[in-house]
Amino acid sequence: MLLSEKDGNYYVGYTKDLNVRFEQHQKGNVSSTKYRLPLKLIYYEACLSQKDALKREIYLKTYYGKMHIAKRLKSYFTSRGSK
Template sequence: MANFFDEYYWVYVLKSIKDGKYYTGYTKDLPSRFEAHQNGLVESTKNRRPFKLIYFEGCLNQQDATKREKHLKTHYGKMYLGNRLKSYFTG
């Protein structure tokens, strides 16, 4: 039987502990992708390690995940995340 979580694509947001900036991406395997970011195996984030995973959501297919990732990178998507994670951002 396949793992329940293997059926989804994951959109995620990382916060760099080093520079305080955020990275948004998507993947089929969230634990492995997070590990790759932490180990410097992702070119776009290797100099910003370490990271904290601050948000993720599941999508039923890759097309939905890419659309959601793109949305979260827009002004309105950042506003959504700010409201969704309000208690995180305010401490």
């Protein structure tokens, strides 16, 4: 999960290589985030298969998935508000 420090919105996706994909985002090579730079990696999960990763991505984009992330990152979001 990436956080746009420009507009405060989030991006959720999956990849086989997190470091390479994050670098692509940071360089503006990904159309869905290129106008939302700078980006910060705030959360990631690892899956054993691409099929599982895709299912997880789809879930995290649902209402319940967003609630799960909000609970999981509660302390992160709370500390951001106090800055």
